[in-house]
Amino acid sequence: MLAALFFIGALLSFHPEDESLLSSLPWNDISSAEARNVADNIGNPFGLLGARLSAFFIRSFFGYPAILPGISLLFWGWSLFRQKSLKSALLFFLYMLFMAIDIAAMFGLTSMPFSDYLSGTIGRMMAAMLSTLIGLTGAWVLLIAVAAITSFYMGRGLISIFSENVRSARDNLGKPLGALSGWIEKRRKKKTEKARLKEEKKKLKHERNGVAENSETAVPAxxxxxxxxxxxxxxxxxxxxxxxxxxxxxxxxxxxxxxxxxxxxxxxxxxxxxxxxxxxxxxxxxxxxxxxxxxxxxxxxxxxxxxxxxxxxxxxxxxxxxxxxxxxxxxxxxxxxxxxxxxxxxxxxxxxxxxxxxxxxxxxxxxxxxxxxxxxxxxxxxxxxxxxxxxxxxxxxxxxxNGKPKTVWLRSVLQVEKFKNSTLKLPIVLGKTIANEVFIADLAAMPHLLIAGATGAGKSVCINVIISSLLYACSPDKVKFVMIDPKRVELFHYQQLKNHFLVRFPGIDEQIITDPQKAVYALKCVVKEMELRYECLEKAGVRNIGDYNQRLPEEAIPYLVVIIDELADLMITAGREVEEPIIRIAQLARAVGIHLIVATQRPSVDVITGIIKANFPSRIAFQVASRVDSRTILDGSGAEQLLGNGDMLYQPSDQPKTMRIQGPYVSSDEVEAITTFIGAQNALKNMFVLPVPDLQKGNGASMSGMQDRDGRDSMFEDAARLVVMHQQASVSLLQRRLRLGFSRAARVMDQLEYSGIVSEADGSKAREVLVNSEDSLELLLRNLD
Ligand SMILES: Nc1ncnc2c1ncn2[C@@H]1O[C@H](COP(=O)(O)OP(=O)(O)OP(=O)(O)O)[C@@H](O)[C@H]1O
Incomplete structure (x- = not known):
């Protein structure tokens, strides 16, 4: 900006007499006695450089119109200073350059006394060429047409850019005035309210007297x-x-x-x-x-x-x-x-x-x-x-x-002061309330979110909005994502975030998990991360991640947002194996900054089990088919009456009643634009890799999710505890309680037999449980390891 101001100032202070003084001085001479002498005598207040610049641009370029690109450089500087996109500044520069050449050529066509200074060499050359080629009138027509067309096409974009800039400058200036007028308005409102209340009281008194007088006559409500x-x-x-x-x-x-x-x-x-x-x-x-x-x-x-x-x-x-x-x-x-x-x-x-x-x-x-x-x-x-x-x-x-529903656009809910100035740790925009108020919640306070609703009701759009809000609010140092997408198509856009926001899993190449068994493994990695974080907080003597990051900012731990877009698919294929880590994370991860967002289109009790529900106090219900589904999600009816397309009921964790919110709409193209923009930036050097889970421990799953190191099924210990607790060793019990398929349950039963926990199969007779107390079982299991 300073350079642009210097340039404009120098051009405006052009002195024709300076040229003769400068002609005798070589370009690179700035320190000799002669240079000092010339500098003392020139009329341009911007020194030798100013005088040379002005002489060069005014004489050899486009004359005084050369100031126009200078003005656009000022805008360029302003954009750089405000960290705005340089696209508009470039557009403005090109426009000014075109106009400068065009105007210089127009002056070149005239024979005014100062036309030399107003057209420069380039302007005059162009004017001479054009008038020779298409005649004086033709040259005028062409130059005016070029100016008009350039202004029309480029001007439209520029007008909107300028009006935006003027508006923001006005807003900034208007803040103190706005606050004052707000205060005056508030006082005025209070006064009128007081007067009204007084008036009402008087009326009421008057009415009561009237009622007392005519006690037999009933007053209609x-x-x-x-x-x-x-x-x-x-x-x-x-x-x-x-x-x-x-x-x-x-x-x-x-x-x-x-x-x-x-x-x-x-x-x-x-x-x-x-x-x-x-x-x-x-x-x-x-x-x-x-x-x-x-x-x-x-x-x-x-x-x-x-x-x-x-x-x-x-x-x-x-x-x-x-x-x-x-x-x-x-x-x-x-x-x-x-x-x-x-x-x-x-x-x-x-x-x-x-x-x-x-x-x-x-x-x-x-x-x-x-x-x-x-x-x-x-x-x-x-x-x-x-x-x-x-x-x-x-x-x-x-x-x-409403007769005419209105779409709430993501841009309209992000470009509000509330979001820009938000001090929330993980601000997520959920939409607009009935009073048209933008509703922003803090995921860090929720601390986990369950999203359920019928297919096509707006869950995926809602997840896209939540992720977009976090991407607009947080840097990759502040938040990382674990994305699990069994449907394979909902989160694939976010692949582009792999070098900035997505975590890596040890031993797995994919960063967006689509396979249910890998999802179990990924969730166990998160559980391990949670445990390590707890150890970290314990060592630092702090209670939560916020305190830790404040105390040790150079070692700040990022928040981890785990997104599962479709829980039902996981529950059907992996059952308890997936439920267990989800519950552990939901119960414990709040203090260490790990937050779950789980979506499902099957709001039934086999997917949203009681224990999952109990650990997800913040819930969003989109339109569902029946009152029963609504109750499964919210413990109350209402979601069956929603309108779809992002119409939601939000149940905050700290309030008993639900709120009706219209979710914003963000298209796949917009999501792609955001992720491509981030993905095109330099990759972070240190990727965030989750720790390896404890595979050999009881419930640990290997990457295949089926067998642990000793070849035993990952559900082996659970099965052992189950049969000992019930003193009953039947395959159907394992199938039912552990949600295993028949062949897997039968295999686990065989493993129980080899380990001496149950007896051999004997035709149609039931197997016997050979361990009769849970304590002895724990001892046995330890020895097995
Ligand atoms: N907030 C919204 N505003 C306007 N339209 C919306 C909104 N949310 C969703 N829609 C419309 O509904 C369609 C389906 O939305 P979405 O894909 O989010 O549904 P879903 O609940 O994830 O469905 P499924 O469970 O089948 O994946 C969108 O393509 C869009 O046209």
């Missing part, structure tokens, strides 16, 4: 109180944007507005307050420090947000007619069942609208809940969900699908 909202349908700390009239097609109103009279339907109905939801402040993610040095001193560049597709300008208008219609049908149906509603407020989310209804005091909440199916029929809509009551509110919620 929906009398006067319909007219005024009791409290604004937003929390004080939420920022709500006023829907501008051109967007919503409604008059300019504050954060929320009421629909009554004609719009509300029959007069006397409760008024409806429409809340426009939370407005997330946008932020340019590329303004962060995008380039970092990894621990092994390799430069690493975070993916630019420009790799994600631009968010199309959606029609943001609220479909007021659809809302009014839904409200009318809702009230009609409730009226039939004699359920009086005092007040309704609505929040329009990306896929569904939440109608919050305050019921008359004598209405039982459970009555509304039982009407779910009737309401779905009355509104002729799928995906109606009743939340009775809304946690922390004196209201019942009914979620009704």
């Amino acid at each position: 929906h009398s006067d109180s319909f007219a005024q909202p009791a409290s604004p349908p937003y929390r004080e700390d939420e920022e709500i944007f006023p829907a501008p009239s051109e967007q919503t097609g409604l008059p300019d109103l504050p954060q929320s507005y009421a629909l009554t009279g004609a719009h509300a339907g029959v007069s006397g109905e409760p008024e409806m307050i429409i809340s426009a939801g939370v407005h997330e402040k946008e932020a340019d993610l590329d303004e962060r420090r995008l380039k970092v040095k990894t621990k092994d001193r390799e430069p690493y560049r975070f993916p630019s947000i420009d790799l994600l597709e631009k968010v199309p300008d959606d029609d943001n208008r609220i479909d007021e007619q659809h809302l009014t219609e839904s409200k009318r049908k809702l009230l009609e149906k409730l009226n039939i069942y004699k359920i009086d509603v005092v007040r309704i407020s609505t929040t329009v989310g990306p896929r569904v609208t939440l109608f919050e209804m305050e019921l008359a005091p004598d209405v039982k909440v459970s009555r509304v809940k039982s009407l779910e199916n009737d309401l779905a029929m009355a509104l002729a809509a799928r995906g109606i969900r009743i939340i009775a009551p809304i946690p922390g509110k004196n209201a019942v919620g009914v979620e009704i699908p």
Whole structure:
């Protein structure tokens, strides 16, 4: 930038008299007495270099228009300084260069007094050539056409780049002013709220007096109180944007507005307050420090947000007619069942609208809940969900699908201040809530996530979004991935992360595991890694990975995110063998920074077993076929009412109720763009290799997952304990309890026989268990080793 400023300054300070002084001085002479003498006498304040540069560019190049590429160099410097993509700077440079040549040639065609300085040698040469070739008029037409076409094609891109830059600069400048006006606005809101409450109190007092006077006359539940909202349908700390009239097609109103009279339907109905939801402040993610040095001193560049597709300008208008219609049908149906509603407020989310209804005091909440199916029929809509009551509110919620669903794009949820400034350890964007608020969770706090839903409901897209969020937020020093993809097609894009983010397994070439037996081995490697990490923390005298990394930053341990995209496939082929390490990791790995994300399309109890569920307190349910499936995932119904395409219920580990969130959409092309970008960078020198698991230990699996070192089956010890515990040695018991196939169970039984734990097979008679206590068995097993 400084060089560009020098260049522009030098050109602007061009003095024609300097040329005669410089002509006698050789180029390389900068230290002789003559050079000093010339430097003292030249008019250009930028010294000998400035004078030479200006003379050269103005005389021999394009004259003063040479300043234009200089200006673009300034922009180039700015982009480098802000670590932004240099693509736009290059485009701008080319544009300015074209324009400089074009303008210089135009000046060359004129015979103004200063046209020599304005066109330079190149400009004049071009002008002479063109006027000879196509005549003066032709030359003008051609040059103007070239300028117009270049400006049209390059200008469009540039305008959007500049407006983005201007916006970000304005945002930066506007922050202090915004904070001040926010404070003033808050105070104003508080004042109006106080006045309103006072007014309401007065009214209530007045009403009570009235009731006391006419004690025989019953007051209908929906009398006067319909007219005024009791409290604004937003929390004080939420920022709500006023829907501008051109967007919503409604008059300019504050954060929320009421629909009554004609719009509300029959007069006397409760008024409806429409809340426009939370407005997330946008932020340019590329303004962060995008380039970092990894621990092994390799430069690493975070993916630019420009790799994600631009968010199309959606029609943001609220479909007021659809809302009014839904409200009318809702009230009609409730009226039939004699359920009086005092007040309704609505929040329009990306896929569904939440109608919050305050019921008359004598209405039982459970009555509304039982009407779910009737309401779905009355509104002729799928995906109606009743939340009775809304946690922390004196209201019942009914979620009704919007007439026109909106896609939430990944780019739109990443380029918000909340994500850019996030201090979470492993921030993952789950989507937008009903109030249009971007929801970001911390995987490190979850600490494991179970994702389940019917096929095609959006699980894989959700996993892609989670991985993308982590790639935008964390460097390869901070997080590593273990990817297990029995379906083989879901995670293959991430192969490109092999030199940066994917761990290596000892003895296995693949870094994305697709074979179930190898998956068991990989999970056992993770268990071993977990044990080693615990030892490490113990030695350092700290309780968790966060403290460890803070105390010993040069030895920082990366977080390990283990992703399994399809658990059912693994459970069917490897059964308990796979369940066991998953449970061990889920139970213990939180403190050492190992987190599991497990997805399944079979939400049945043989896949999501009780013990798996108990160890995955954070769960996401996508659309499922039945209420039973929903209960298997969430311990409650609701997921069967979801709409698919990323519509999810999120059960946080620290809250009793689920949240409805619309997941963002990221296409395979976008994922590929991110992974290719990362994959094209220099590979890290030190790859993260997981340790070899303890194969000879009881449950250890070898790489084939079947046999340990002594040729015994990896389930041998489990089988021994089982038969001794039950004092019953039958192949079917092993099959049932250890989920083994018949031939494998029979082979294990033979091995038990050779080890003297069970007797020989004797025709149809059952084998005898020869070890009668668990203690003796443990002794025997130790001796076998
Ligand atoms: N958040 C979303 N927004 C919009 N459309 C989505 C979203 N998520 C998924 N979809 C649509 O649903 C389709 C299926 O999604 P996805 O592949 O994630 O399903 P799945 O649950 O993983 O299915 P399977 O279990 O068969 O792999 C996507 O191709 C996309 O068209």
